[in-house]
Amino acid sequence: MSVKSIDPNESKYAASARNFRDNVTRYLANEELKNNFRGAMDYLMDKRKNSFPDANELETLREQCKLIKQRCLVKLPHLLEQLEVNLEANGIKVHWAETINDANEIIAQLIENKKGKTVVKGKSMVSEETALNDYLEARDIECLESDMGEYIVQLADEHPSHIIMPAIHQNKKQVADLFADNIEGFDHTTDVDALIGEGRRVLREKFCHADVGITGVNFAVAETGTLCLVENEGNGRMCTTVPDLHIAITGIEKVVEFLDDVPPLLSLLTRSATGQIISTYFNMISSPRKNGEKDGPEEVHLVLLDNGRSQAFADEELRQTLQCIRCGACMNHCPVYTRIGGHAYGTVYPGPIGKIVSPHMLGLEATNNLPTASSLCGACGEVCPVKIPIPKLLLRLRTESVKGKHDGPQIMKGEGSGRKSIEASIWKGWSLMHKYAFIYNTSMWFATRFRKLMPNNLGVWTSVRSAPKLAPKTLHERVKARNKKIPNKVANNAGSK
């Protein structure tokens, strides 16, 4: 999965996102993969559905959480400052990074300052975004993923195919084979308890010896200066408890204003993600080890990453992208994701959220194929717990992608890069034809008369379908003819044109 990019400042994911079409062809041909995804998505959709028995509660919560996130975004710069003040007062150091490289550099230096050599990582999509593991390994710092799914993916030299369940593309047989190839002394078995037991054995050993723990953050509470982590496995707690140094990395949009904002968001997050009324652990960190305390890290750091988020922020419509709480429900319900799987996108964040957020991180030029790869069915927007109008944002990104030259300020990196002059002229012609009924009706008259000449081969359309057949007479004509037979109708229809 490691597609190396040419521009050293460009994320490796830009290159793989550009390969979207080839990826799709490859993954669509993989039946096993398709079955793995279908099974997993069915499971997650059912779980979610069952965890919301009361439609009224669900809709109230969604509205509430949407407004919470929108409030926090309107106050974002102020809340980030407040968060920083309160974290620092609690003894947690705050760092800021505009780019993925800056974030990686900060983290590497924090580790080197403590002479750290081994890192255990809790699940963090933002660190995937920065390709932190590659960066640290190049500096001779060992980086081990400790979330079971992430661990599997790392063993396979892949990246997560789902933001909540990273190894969802693999079935247990594949995991067993992977363990057999990579873990010495592993007795091949497809028993899941045994597989997890094996992972536990290997990883507990690592927790015991690691110098550094790196995690993401689900909510950063400005009011109290608290970092909140949601998890089931306990690896997040290990990473934030056992090593001497804990570094958390997150996007600037994760800050919430009040502690009171957390319970509704948490409830929607876990239920939307996996159908759990709450995760096994909800871990709230407000300071490094205090005097006399016997465990916990000596130092806690938070790295706040921009990486294109401020670009989305600058446009009121696109800003809604930042409401996301990364629950993954949009991908679980997406018919496109279900068929092509998470890796086809080539981006860190796959599925509908990936389509709307990646263009800000990687630029539209690299991601032009993503917003168009949607039937706009709306399933994502319907389940999104914070009511992000994903289909609408996809439309907006399509518009930005094909935008012609203009004098206004640039809204997105890579805007207009998807514009092809031939396509633009086709739509101009189409518009003219449908604007003037006279041209339209004449064209239709000819088209239907000469319908036998219409090609039966319409390219991709007819690779799995037969071409539709034009009717001998249009509806316009038939209504006209019909009205002639009923005299009083003619006047009415004529009068209303």
Add this chain to the structure above:
Amino acid sequence: MTSSFKQQSSNARTNILAKLKQEVEGSDYSKLPEEPSYSYPELAQEELLAQFIGHLEANHAQVIPLKEEDIAKIVSEQLKQRGISKLLYGKNALHSEQMLTLDDDIAVEAYDFTLKGNKEHLFNNIPAGITSSKAAIAATGSIVIWPTIEEPRSLSLVPPLHFVIVEAKNLYTNFASLINAQEWQNKLPTNAVLISGPSKTADIQQTLAYGAHGPKELIVLLLK
């Protein structure tokens, strides 16, 4: 080196905040729409308890209602059933005096060492730990732990079996009501944790497995 990344971070801070402020500085917060909230039905204490126990059991925790004087007996029994003869606890913690009356063949050890330097010991020699709790939440079947000097956070995390003592009088309807009743805003500890079952994962083919990294078993001793 260090100073260069500090400088870079401070430049980034300036740039990011400037970009954000350009868009929203001067927004009239009073114009923000009112946020609805769902009112959950009020439940009687008995119903809350039933909900609490039901959720925990559904999440694979074992709940044992008991009286304080029975703690030692029950803990001893549970340990013996599993063939465990050692328990780690926190000295001077709530109910910790009960640990002194465990059966003779169970070795009790107090957590009076620092984790640093004793990681191997905690990870490899301690099969079970016991802690008290700060509160409990009915709506989600969660136990709230605010680790202390006496009961460090790894005590509820590293040993494969975790006993936790919960007092029914500390049961709250939901997380929101708990935060407000106990006024968490002003006094969050180093670390606060909500625990709602033993450690688990469904990362391999959506198959639930317990004991991913943390405790494989959670036994809740519920004092009514």
Add this chain to the structure above:
Amino acid sequence: MTSDTTTFNTQHLRKYPAKAQQVYLYGTCLADSFYPDSGIDAIEFLEQQGIEVLYPQGQTCCGQPAYNSGYQDEAKAVALAQVAQFSLDIPIVIISGSCGGMMRHHYPELLKGEPGIENFCERIFEFTEFLVHVLNVKLNDQGKPEKIALHTSCAARREMGVHITGRQLINQLENVELITHKYESECCGFGGTFSVKHGDISGAMVKDKTQNLLDTDVVRYISADWGCMTNIDGALEYQKKSLRGEHIASYLLKRTQATNKQQGK
């Protein structure tokens, strides 16, 4: 197991007019050039309910293809031309959920500031929605017993919230058994230009959709959206299967015709 998402019915949020004497029919470009029968059938059905149907000859297309492709200006020109055709203050009945969704929910923004646009959008009704909520039709089934499936377009389901009205109408047909198919609420893969731009993904989706329909024992499937039906029927024909779709207007007319003729005069 179904993949039905928690769809929220939004119809109760809408105010419906008392029964109308006169309505416009919006035929849509697909029905115009490929499936005019369904337009005529819709007109006949409405007329049998005692309603006069006006069909402005200047209508062409709602503009959705350009709109969904990111060509806003081009879509806007076409959309404005449509609005101009429907000047009387009477309901506009549309025989396609997705065009309905375009006109009712996307015109307000696309044509923001244009005079009368709110009123225009308020007058848009999807065919089954109009039958149930405005006309309150009571159907008298005259057909033979048969089993059918229903495919509701995503736009109908999520933008118009009319997946329920289609079902309600079919349920009124005494001799018709509505069979649920697997993944009924899942998209058929049409999505307009999506099916051309990403033909392989769209193709995988329609393959599954047709398979799920074929796995039932229905004699036909009913839909109120020609986009989906062009896609699904095209795939079925390509696979040399005999199952086909029928537009709900044609189906309702056919099933109830005998009665209506008797009662009519």
